[in-house]
Amino acid sequence: MQVFQKKVLSLLVDIRHRLKETQPASSAVHIERMDTMEDFELQEQSLSDAQAFDTLVLQISRIGGRNTKDCAHKVLDRLFTNSLMAKFNLKGKGKRGKRPLEGTKVYRAIQEGIMKFDKAATEEFIKGSVSEPLKHAPQRTGGGGFSMP
Secondary structure, three states, rough: HHHHHHHHHHHHHHHHHHHHHHHOOOOOOOOOOEEEEEHHHHHHHHHHOHHHHHHHHHHOOOOOOHHHHOOOOOOOOEEEEEEOOOOOOOOOOOOOOEEEEEEEEEHHHHHHHHHHHOOOOOOHHHHHHHHHHHHHHOOEEEEOOOOOO
């Protein structure tokens, strides 16, 4: 009986290892985190492809959270580093020379993903839920602090 158990465990470990190898980078759970503006621009270009866009929307919708606001915060943390998030705000207005996130394909994917997660989420509530983490990104670890241009 002990030989049988060892054989089954050995086979399970082998199957698990093979599954990890075959899981593509664009799977429903793996999201590449953007660290630089170049990463962001590359992501924007890749989202011109409808399949890549739909995949990102699905990935975002599966991040989840306690509520819509928590989901938005988790989505941004998964997609952006704090240093990159600190370079954006929702509208791109203000004295700090930040870029607007609203109007980008990445933002559209975030919005659609959150709306898929929470059917009751409105565009306005998502805007507010996304703008807060962007506003506080400079204060968080790796955010770089506030600086005047």
